[in-house]
Amino acid sequence: MFVTLENLTIRYGSITAVDQASAEFPSGAVGLLGRNGAGKSSILRALLGLVLPHAGEMKILDFSPSDFEESRRHIGYMSEKDGYIAGLNGFEMVALAGEITGLPRRDAARRAHEVLYLVGLEEQRYREIAGYSAGMRQKVKLGTALVHDPDILFLDEPTNGLDPKGRKEMLGLIDFLAKDLGKSIILSSHILADVERVCHSVVLLEKGSVVAAGPLSELTRHEVRVFVVDIAGATTSPIEAFERHGALNIEPSGADRYRVTLPEDVGASSLFAAAVDCGAMVHRLVEHKRSLEDVFLGAVKEGIA
């Protein structure tokens, strides 16, 4: 685990942004998911030592965020804000960020070239940042996060304001950093598809509380199988036929269309058998896979309840 939270509570005056959140972030890319205002950025800021938690504990590797000098050497932070240092070009800003973090001047300069090459800004590195596009600014922000070769990256909404091509490039980079360079990443986002694309685990937040957490494969795994079946020419009740063949739940969803839930150990062949039983023909059969969106919506619904 590269980050551990235990009963973390963060308050801004009378507003509770994070309420007794406990979670563990295993190595690799982990998504921190939640709607706007769910408390994602507050958790990252607390981990960076920008916000003092009201209660609870946090650990980054073996460090406490209060030991900011040591912990920040191991953390690269890419903010959701569109921050830049006025008057500097891309290379100067990344090198300056490296020097402030503790890199010697020569190393910082060499490193700035390397990371700007990595993020694809090698041609534009001597242009003033004020004139960069949104995509280029996101890349230079990623460059400043990477300049000191941190073990951990906190990426707060890294695809904000990017066009589809830029988004694809950014997600590709994050994937490369996690898989090829072995960085541990917390990807904070409200875009489920981004998290699904690059993360192996997620922590779901709703109103400051952790409502679900774990590996994506487990969270999206069905204990049941759901099929959408289109049939035609039934002579008897198809619902009764499906029930006879082990269906747990049957929901008619339009003319001759049924949403059928089967136990995990019952195969799709039982649906064909049920169709034969009621004298019908199967026109279409689609298994409905559980997506992260279903998990998220389900968790949010439970959280509200």
Place this chain on the structure above:
Amino acid sequence: MVIHGVRYRPLDYQPTSRWRRGWPIAWNEFRSMFKMRWGMGIFLFILCFVPSLISLGWQFIYHGAYQIDSDVPWIEVVVGRTPRLNPASISFYLDPILRESFWVFMVLTTLVSCRAVAKDRPTDALEIYWTRGISPWGYFLAKWAGSFLLMGTVFIAAPLVVWLVGVAMASDWTQLEDSLWFMPRVMVGLIFMTAVLTYAAVAFSAFSRTPNRSSLIWAFFILGTAAAGRVLSRVFRGEYSWKAIDPWDSSKRLVEWFAGVSPWEDYDPTAAFVCLGVTLALLTIGLYRRLRHVEVIA
């Protein structure tokens, strides 16, 4: 053939000390004067040296590098009538700074010092600085050091160079002997003044949301206190201590006090100390509120 590889590689480094981490911020601040559009900053910076350049020119004339054919020893006559033109006098080094450089102080502080922190707020740069290996106070001190360096080149280095050139050009050691007793005190005074005024200007910049607003408030503060000090000293019939509410005036008087110059007005340095001390204390208390990590979120 690969001449210079730029591929991402794992990095192994020994982190630099806190002081070295602050240096790039200070250097960047110093350079900001020279990055203004159309070379405006460079032009103004050169203009700031005019009083010292005039003194330097006079050193050349005084020591005979530039000869004027005349039967009358005119230099002695001029120096006799205007003692402050004597390179062996304190006034020769202090006056170009204290009497003729108020506008230099205004230009440098308004364009650089009092924008130092304020310019990082609209661009959210504070988050970049404060989420790295430097504390908010470390960041502030680095900004102050950059401003000090910039103003110090005009207010400290320039008079020192003028003095060293004069000493080197003199035909004997008389000028050195005559000026050695006061020059270290002049330097201490000027360092104190530069440090205090740049601290105040950079502190002002920490309270504003935009650099332009910060410049405006600073200009109003300096010109306002100067005007109020003059008005009050007249209202109270020559009670010149009222002028101490103006930070420029009070630090100027303290430099003279450090250097051992007798005051040309009935002026008590205690008032200058108190006013400057109260101003700095209030600014520092304000800074404790403005230099918190949580400011990044605000």
